[in-house]
């Protein structure tokens with residue numbers, strides 16, 4: 001049960017006025033007298049870049065009204081980057097400039113033909129005051145940075161709600177902007193995820209029941225369409241936390257799992273998951289269906305289509321997901337389901353290819369490994385000390401090779417190297433790359449054979465292979481400068497030119 005101080009700020013959200021005991025109304029029950037399921041629709045920054053796109057997305061939500069959508073929205077366009085830059089500029093130069101952020105939202109409102117609501121004017125003023133404080137001190141805490149980036153989503157939900165309401169007819173429910181903490185989205189304490197690929201906080205278990213309490217099919221009589229902020233939450237002290245870059249997907253699947261949604265739809269600017277990054281290989285083709293396991297591996301190993309952590313809540317709750325294109329809503333996109341049908345399994349071998357570049361590989365050689373226990377434990381304690389996460393690992397009699405994804409993280413590799421040198425010979429290779437094929441184990445032998453034929457033809461030296469740790473993943477570690485050639489050729493082989 002939530003404490004009083006954690007109750008939502010209700011005056012701006014009439015639909016949040018929920019009685020303490022569930023009161024079923026016929027409106028909440030379907031023909032079989034069961035509660036209606038709800039649909040979660042998440043719109044990413046690329047889908048809500050400006051007024052025109054917002055109206056398009058609002059139209060998509062309007063069409064889905066019979067399915068009772070709960071909408072999750074990311075910051076408009078590149079607003080999160082702009083907020084991070086504004087904070088950096090304030091620290092480094094003492095200057096405060098939010099013109100671009102202000103005008104993104106003003107222009108959207110202008111496109112909708114309405115004035116900016118007072119809550120948004122107040123949010124922009126508060127942001128400016130906060131940045132002025134940072135500029136004055138010329139320093140910023142990670143907690144303050146998290147608070148600064150939260151303005152992106154707090155502004156975008158209000159803009160989205162306005163876009164929905166501007167074209168709404170009398171019979172339709174009104175959209176209502178909701179800050180995620182108002183429905184009980186709560187994390188552990190910890191700051192600094194604003195600009196990190198990984199979140200330093202975890203969603204608290206109590207969030208699920210709180211969200212069900214506020215938005216669940218029996219409590220919400222669906223007189224309002226909730227437009228919820230992605231990516232942000234609060235800890236139990238009321239401090240704003242962030243879920244890591246692209247974390248709005250996680251907000252959506254946590255809500256989806258909490259209310260046992262019929263589906264969680266991730267709306268982007270691309271027609272679903274493609275066989276590889278379409279910006280890099282133009283012959284990429286849409287993937288119609290993926291299992292949760294495949295989607296989780298694909299996103300962990302480099303494809304940015306769904307946030308890696310976001311697959312888990314939906315998977316555990318058995319809530320199907322889909323990735324759809326807000327620019328082409330009629331396209332089927334990609335379904336993400338627990339299991340493929342036998343026809344779907346027969347129809348393909350490799351589901352998709354993903355990659356990660358700028359990877360660091362560390363090779364640790366020591367005769368102390370021979371028949372000894374505790375050596376690997378020591379190696380991992382060093383990685384743990386420097387909060388470095390290991391992606392791929394291979395061990396032999398006297399050698400351990402592993403890769404580190406430095407990504408957004410600032411891992412102190414020289415310090416790790418120095419500590420490991422106390423017990424082993426260490427070499428560090430920068431600029432290696434990981435290339436991952438999503439392929440079921442049953443097909444992996446023939447796929448590995450074909451992949452190695454390609455590497456042989458292209459004279460590519462494979463530094464490491466990881467196969468078998470997952471049911472659906474084969475990963476190769478290659479020299480970074482050969483990644484593109486290898487990806488193109490493998491894509492041609494498995495998906496055609």
Ligand SMILES: Nc1ncnc2c1ncn2[C@@H]1O[C@H](COP(=O)(O)OP(=O)(O)O)[C@@H](O)[C@H]1O
Nearest residue numbers: 044045046268270273274276277279303304305
């Ligand atoms: N395998 C892939 N399938 C689809 N899109 C991909 C893939 N890999 C990379 N992308 C890129 O991801 C982009 C969408 O990601 P992003 O810009 O983060 O979206 P959003 O703002 O909606 O979260 C697409 O425009 C596409 O270029």
Ligand SMILES: N[C@@H](CC(=O)OP(=O)(O)O)C(=O)O
Nearest residue numbers: 044045074080245246247248
């Ligand atoms: N706005 C945040 C969170 C997010 O999920 O964004 P998007 O859905 O546009 O990737 C970010 O830019 O990281």
